[in-house]
Amino acid sequence: MDPVTFATDPTPATRHLPAAPRLIATDLDGTLLRDDKSVSDRTVAALAAAEEAGIEVFFVTGRPARWMGVVSDHVHGHGLAICGNGAAIVDLHGVGNGHRFVMVRPLERSAALDVVTLLRAVAPGTSFAVERTGGFHHEPAYPPMHMNPAASVSPAEEILAEDADTACQPVLKVLAFHPELTPDGFLALARTAVGNRAEVTRSSPTALLEISGAGISKASTLALYCAERGISPAEVVAFGDMPNDMAMLSWAGTSYAMGNAHPDVLAAASARTAANNEDGVAVVIEQILKAL
Structure with missing residues (x-):
């Protein structure tokens, strides 16, 4: 499938999407976050609208839990995120506004x-x-x-x-x-x-x-989380930009490489959206919600 760049191509994202996505899995740095590490107002609004529509938003990052303050306010409902490239599932709504490890998959x-x-x-x-x-x-x-x-x-x-x-x-x-x-x-x-x-x-x-x-990645931990909740890969839409996202993008039924992504990531994803500084994740979420 030829990638679609939403920054310049108005082709609807619905061409690539499952009929009823249940979960959005997104990387942070270079993907959801702008280069200054901020979350734009447009992205904040898109994340909230997705969850209001019943689509779960899950942050899946290489960051450690202690670096999640930049997005902790935007994790609604479940409060969970995958950190350390799949090494941990963390509840960012822990006691005293801290974080709590829900699952740890260690390197021996x-x-x-x-x-x-x-x-x-x-x-x-x-x-x-x-x-x-x-x-x-x-x-x-x-x-x-x-x-x-x-x-x-x-x-x-x-x-x-x-x-x-x-x-x-x-x-x-x-x-x-x-x-x-x-x-x-x-x-x-x-x-x-x-x-x-x-x-x-x-x-x-x-x-x-x-x-x-061994065997621990964003994809494998996300798969465990989804299996516990009866969510199939076909019901997941994923976003990423770097090699540590490739397994997740290949696993998800629908995946988007950012316009600024590594060349290998562009090849692995099923479609392409705008760059992180152009709110590429929000662009797709808005089109998902419009289709619904």
């Missing part, structure tokens, strides 16, 4: 250590960070990626040690950064080295990889 400690060892061997100069349920830990050489302070700074082998102070906290994902490799080149190298020991993907424009447990 032994597998995380194997990944660190393998990537140190095939890509010297790689630095690592570890996202646990209780916080973020990184190596001294790992570059600052966000203003949130780290819970600790030490070598990855110490962070992942069996007797580490945080050993009781499940590992959601390991992050690996290389200062010289290209993003796609590092991804291909790491996937070959790691094999089926873990799931390796990326969502950053830099050579920053995100590593989850």
Whole structure:
């Protein structure tokens, strides 16, 4: 199917949509959020209108739960979101306006250590960070990626040690950064080295990889959530822009790559919408509601 760019092509989205979609699954960065990390008034209105029409909106992101404040006010009803590329389902309406882990799908400690060892061997100069349920830990050489302070700074082998102070906290994902490799080149190298020991993907424009447990992805966790509620893939409309969205876009019955999406994502999706800065998700939601 030829992709449709709604920024310039007025072809109705209904051409691609199921008769009665029950769930909208959307990535955040580069997709729902504009480049300044804001949610536009148009998008806020579209999300609210979808839920008023009985279509569940589910945020599915690589972000950790602590970075979800930007959209927590826009999660209505169920209050749930998938974080960490499928490593956790989080209730953003937790006690005291905090978040609560509803489901955790961890990266086992032994597998995380194997990944660190393998990537140190095939890509010297790689630095690592570890996202646990209780916080973020990184190596001294790992570059600052966000203003949130780290819970600790030490070598990855110490962070992942069996007797580490945080050993009781499940590992959601390991992050690996290389200062010289290209993003796609590092991804291909790491996937070959790691094999089926873990799931390796990326969502950053830099050579920053995100590593989850084997078989854990946005798609697999969303599938679990939908199966519990009797929602079929054909009843899901998904949006994304980067390689970590590709499995979800392939799983959903209808999927949209953003106009600003990675070339591989454009090829994987069943259609294309406008770029994130042009409210591409809202454009499609408005056309869905018009059709209903």
